Amino acid sequence: MSDPDSKPVTDHNGRLYIETVGCQMNMLDSELVVAALRRDGYQLTDNPKEADTILFNTCSVREHAEHKIYSALGRLKYSKRNRPQRVIGVIGCMAQKDQDLIFQKAPFVDIVVGTGQLAEIPRMIRETRESEERTQRKAVSLGRREGSREEVSDSFQSYDPLRDPEMRPTPFQAFVRIMIGCDKFCTYCVVPATRGPEQSRPPAHIVQEARVLADQGVREITLLGQTVNSYKYTEDGRLVRLSDLLMRLHDISGIERIRFITNFPKDMTTDLLQAVRDLPKVMKYLHVPAQSGCNDVLKRMKRGYTVEDYREMMQRIREIVPGCAVSSDFIVGFCGESDESYQKSMDLIRECRFKNSFIFKYSARTGTKADELFADDVPEETKRQRNNEMLELQNRISEEDNAEFIGRRVRILVEGPSKSASRRAAREGQPLDGASLLPLVTQESHDSHDPHHPHDSHDSHHPHDSHHDHSIEPQTIQHASEEAARLALQLTGRTECDRIVVFDGNPRLIGSLAEIEIHDCTSTTLLGSIVTKEFQHGSGLLLPILG
Numbered sequence: 001m002s003d004p005d006s007k008p009v010t011d012h013n014g015r016l017y018i019e020t021v022g023c024q025m026n027m028l029d030s031e032l033v034v035a036a037l038r039r040d041g042y043q044l045t046d047n048p049k050e051a052d053t054i055l056f057n058t059c060s061v062r063e064h065a066e067h068k069i070y071s072a073l074g075r076l077k078y079s080k081r082n083r084p085q086r087v088i089g090v091i092g093c094m095a096q097k098d099q100d101l102i103f104q105k106a107p108f109v110d111i112v113v114g115t116g117q118l119a120e121i122p123r124m125i126r127e128t129r130e131s132e133e134r135t136q137r138k139a140v141s142l143g144r145r146e147g148s149r150e151e152v153s154d155s156f157q158s159y160d161p162l163r164d165p166e167m168r169p170t171p172f173q174a175f176v177r178i179m180i181g182c183d184k185f186c187t188y189c190v191v192p193a194t195r196g197p198e199q200s201r202p203p204a205h206i207v208q209e210a211r212v213l214a215d216q217g218v219r220e221i222t223l224l225g226q227t228v229n230s231y232k233y234t235e236d237g238r239l240v241r242l243s244d245l246l247m248r249l250h251d252i253s254g255i256e257r258i259r260f261i262t263n264f265p266k267d268m269t270t271d272l273l274q275a276v277r278d279l280p281k282v283m284k285y286l287h288v289p290a291q292s293g294c295n296d297v298l299k300r301m302k303r304g305y306t307v308e309d310y311r312e313m314m315q316r317i318r319e320i321v322p323g324c325a326v327s328s329d330f331i332v333g334f335c336g337e338s339d340e341s342y343q344k345s346m347d348l349i350r351e352c353r354f355k356n357s358f359i360f361k362y363s364a365r366t367g368t369k370a371d372e373l374f375a376d377d378v379p380e381e382t383k384r385q386r387n388n389e390m391l392e393l394q395n396r397i398s399e400e401d402n403a404e405f406i407g408r409r410v411r412i413l414v415e416g417p418s419k420s421a422s423r424r425a426a427r428e429g430q431p432l433d434g435a436s437l438l439p440l441v442t443q444e445s446h447d448s449h450d451p452h453h454p455h456d457s458h459d460s461h462h463p464h465d466s467h468h469d470h471s472i473e474p475q476t477i478q479h480a481s482e483e484a485a486r487l488a489l490q491l492t493g494r495t496e497c498d499r500i501v502v503f504d505g506n507p508r509l510i511g512s513l514a515e516i517e518i519h520d521c522t523s524t525t526l527l528g529s530i531v532t533k534e535f536q537h538g539s540g541l542l543l544p545i546l547g
């Protein structure tokens, strides 16, 4: 599918390879950078060997993510000797955090571009290519103490240029950034430094962007912000909160589903929960990281709430939005975390019964308050044990709660073939991006990662992380006609409460809302079969499509 707007301005047949690690904010940034470079005449390749521009969009949240990038860069050292014309760039969080250190560690890197300067990338690549002598180029924002709040904020620009429909994970799902930066300054976290001060985008821009996306066929939008529920914008003297924004977005026809990630517990206001309850297009799913169940640890983390506050918030969620799924993040092995503190996190998981939790081993980060003030005193082996044990507990809870869905019908947005269907097709030499099979799908690897989960970082130990295969080997097709059965493929989608569903169905279902009857589950996946396909949110029109 080609889009007239994405026609290259110049055509130099450049080939671009981009590797992205980290959260959804990075995925969106990569999508937008690629779109800009395509307009400059670049073609995307998934083979770094044939690329003449290689970009790494990086994450600094944990050390492991940075190591991966430095190792990948190390492998390019010799290739750069053989191909000096090749442009190598490091962009994103690590670029903002390490800056010149990247040039020191990897002198063959040509450009370093921080999160707040992404718009500069096309120009910088062009200049690098055109210049006679080799000059390293850097575009980074000010450090948080390198200017007034206004100056620092101005140096971090939200990057939201025109979208390229071909670059989305799927044609009918899109991320929409509503704010950048973070002002919470949790002591373990690099984000306030790498993404700068919290800045909300004007509601009119967000609504306009969502309208354009709806016109392009997007049915589900995921609003992004590091603390998305802290969104606030003063418009004509009136405060616009996330709940107000949701109401405005809800009016856009074509958009059927809206979700938002990631929430900060203290900012989970009642007006927001009421909006989640009252607006049918808003998914009944909230990702609200607790990080720890122990007040001493929370205090050292400077999270700004107690476990009692978190419990009160959970109770409000349960009361106001019954059936709402809640997921969390936990850090194990934070400075001074005793076994007793750790057990309190386990208790919180037992009590809150999260849909899922992302669990991370504490990783000390230079430049953070925790690194400055506290010793990283929990041995690696203990961190590992706590991590595994916590994951086991969470998996057990997820499976028990998923089992409650057996025999029930759920409504999903069908996202695409499951991973195992994609792999099987690739093995048989028929990749599932073929127009014949999936007329609606233009992107190769729609479920190669999990685009809807916050912090889908490659080093997370989350049951839904990118290494996990949600799919199950083929089930018997129960409601399909023979022809449908011949075409049927294992498909995947999500419920309104963000649970992954796998079922066999006709590929033409992709992009539509469908009703599925659940008959089995694992800790990460509900297994079912198609009942009906449904058109238009709330129109009540139900059309049987199979059998």
Ligand code: 5AD
Binding pocket: 061, 062, 188, 189, 190, 289, 291, 329, 330, 331, 360, 361, 362, 363, 364, 365, 455
């Ligand atoms: N070490 C381990 N985990 C971290 N996170 C953030 N900083 C660190 C760190 N230094 C986790 C938190 C956060 C998620 C994005 O990553 O749980 O919610």
Ligand code: SF4
Binding pocket: 182, 183, 184, 185, 186, 189, 190, 191, 192, 226, 227, 264
């Ligand atoms: Fe980091 Fe989230 Fe805390 Fe902000 S709220 S400092 S992004 S952990």
